[in-house]
Amino acid sequence: MASLLAWTASVKRQFVAFTDKGAGWALVAAGALLLAVAETAGLGSELEWHPALTIVVGLAAALLAASYTAGRMRRRHALLDERRDRSRPSRPAG
Numbered sequence: 001m002a003s004l005l006a007w008t009a010s011v012k013r014q015f016v017a018f019t020d021k022g023a024g025w026a027l028v029a030a031g032a033l034l035l036a037v038a039e040t041a042g043l044g045s046e047l048e049w050h051p052a053l054t055i056v057v058g059l060a061a062a063l064l065a066a067s068y069t070a071g072r073m074r075r076r077h078a079l080l081d082e083r084r085d086r087s088r089p090s091r092p093a094g
Helices: 002-006 011-048 051-087
Strands: none
Touching: 011 051
């Protein structure tokens, strides 16, 4: 809490804007998840799949999406770390 008090007004505004944007995207993602569940259930019903198969297909799709997102974030962080390391002056050994 003390660190929040040390922030400038500009940093506080940026933080609030960032968290508001994050909350908005979380709501969008929740809505998309509900749509995906409904569509997967409808597909399973239309194709007369066993309910367990429908659940497995839904979980597989969620796992695929989560692994893609995690891989993308990992690559992005690696790229940012690489750029940061290049911008640092190298220290002499010893």
